[in-house]
Amino acid sequence: MYHRKSSDENEQYFLPADETEFDRLDMAHHLQLLILDGELHKAPIQNDPANVLDCGTGTGIWALDFGSIHPGSKVIGVDLAPNQPTWTYPNVVFETDDLEKEWTYQKNHFDFIHSRMVGSAIRDWGRYTRQMYEHAAPGAYVELSEHSMWTYCDDNTQPPTSISLTYFTHLTAALSKLNIHTRDFSSRFFRSHLEAAGFVDIQVFVYKVPWGTWPKSRKFKHMGAVCSEVCRTGIEAYGLMAMTRLLGMEESEARAICTEFVDTMYKAKEHIYHLQ
């Protein structure tokens, strides 16, 4: 059976936790910067917010970048797995904890809570956003940044038999076995959870992120190339474990789907993108 080093012995979180995945997460951070035109966030942060929480910090790259340009902020990067560097800036600390459990931080405490790409991990978005609200200080900003786990196409170059649709159909089915329902993800889904938790002044930004170098404009062609690099190992990171372990598919079959998807993405004949 396919196995890459996992982040969590209980397999609560199904993505691998090895050097390949850490490199992918750092490249994904670069992709996020391209999407946000070089910014680390959309929230209109002024000066250095005193207390900042980065939820599901991964390699800690966002927390470190934020801490380096906000030396007056105290940044906590929290993750289920201790995969962050031991060297950090003096104002950045990493903690190992499970954000799906009761948060032990002070209530009304954080001035900025940032949560990016934890969609493949959080089962109960109602509870997650309620805990954010309880632990946010009055006037704080909370930023959720998630991507669709599905690809779209605006010009009919993606046939209904596209390997991308096959792949995401399997991934959706696999994740739903973990009670993670990625087809629900939409700006309306996240907005309604934030509203129900009590947040106000909610702003939604939606971006199309190309897979492959098919866009004509220089900016999006570059973004598509970087996205391909993220997805080159990401397709396997998400797909192999999900299809073999959760759906019981033979490794050879799952691997063939992943390989064909990567090949199709690099050929860039299907003008596909995901929504962020």
Ligand SMILES: C[S@@+](CC[C@H](N)C(=O)[O-])C[C@H]1O[C@@H](n2cnc3c(N)ncnc32)[C@H](O)[C@@H]1O
């Ligand atoms: C796809 S990575 C995103 C990393 C980072 N946010 C970024 O944008 O670079 C998702 C991270 O969420 C963490 N995670 C998953 N479930 C979690 C939980 N219940 N509590 C805390 N962290 C969790 C994983 O260990 C992983 O590092």
